[in-house]
Amino acid sequence: MEYILRETDIFDPKLADKFYDLFKDDLELFEDDKYYNLTVSFHVNSNDHLTSFMKFELPPLEKKITRKNSDYEKEKKYDVLSYQLKELEDILVINDIKFHMSTIQGEELEFTDNIKIVILENEPKNNTNKNGKKKLWICRSIMPSRPYTTSLINDFYAKRMNKLYHRFFSIIKDKKIISEILEVEETQDINLLFKAFIEQYGDLWMTTEEREKELINKLKNRCLEVLQKYIDEEQKQNDDI
Known part of the structure; x- marks a missing residue:
């Protein structure tokens, strides 16, 4: 499934709500016994908007860094992207949709004010423990610029x-x-x-x-x-x- 959130960007504090507004009508399409991958793409040029990253308000528990850190600006960017990814993941979690991989990445999208979200079925390999029970490991990745990476x-x-x-x-x-x-x-x-x-x-x-x-x-x-x-x-x- 692919969702295009228009007239928004990665700095939108209501990004997860906008996603849910599009996503909620498709909930019945996701099966309880399936696993999925979540990929969130924003326009790679957003990385140039350093002021927007700096101004983004994170909840207290998400503030992992201080201005004394020499890499403050870089780490703030990663914290913002991580937070937005977690907010979007929570939409899947509260609707009992199992996923084992999630990615947020800067891409060469057609428009700068769009967010593309793709959810694809992907059965994880070796997702059982020694007792044969399923154990889900979630792999998260953050790529500010996928082309560069x-x-x-x-x-x-x-x-x-x-x-x-x-x-x-x-x-x-x-x-x-x-x-x-x-x-x-x-x-x-x-x-x-x-x-x-x-x-x-x-x-x-x-x-x-x-x-x-x-x-x-x-x-x-x-x-x-x-x-x-x-x-x-x-x-x-x-x-x-």
Whole structure:
């Protein structure tokens, strides 16, 4: 479900009330045994309105920082976003709608005075305790600028995968052999080889320990298999001489 709150912004103290006015007619569409993700998007340009963040009145219990803090302005921004997200989460809570992920993020929305709220069904994985009972962990994230965060993640991803690529193939200089290891048509183009590596082993950059071991063992075994093939071929040629 997607809701567009018009003529408002992230600084609106009545944001949650405006959301509920749109949301209340759809309550019957949400099932008791389902879990959902909540994503709140505001226009990323709102981050430039520092005065509005500073003037935003937080309830006493939400005031976690003091002006003596050198990062006061940054932390006030996060406190405001956290508060608004919590207010919107409470609309789901009081209506018995279970969610396990919530996000508030600055986005390149079409209009600066809109708020977009998306609620999607998403069953959490491994949400049971040792006794087999369901235990819901709620994951919250705050991204003042999703484009900036995405850029950082992409940069980190590229560096991480480049490092892994060279870790495995720095000793193997022959791109023909690397092509065979990656099971692609023979090429001397490093970009095509790196792309093939990403497609097959891209999960290595951030995954579970078990999955990481699985992929590394797969790649190691493939390297050994292909290298052994070339060693055997070379040995056979030497024997024939």
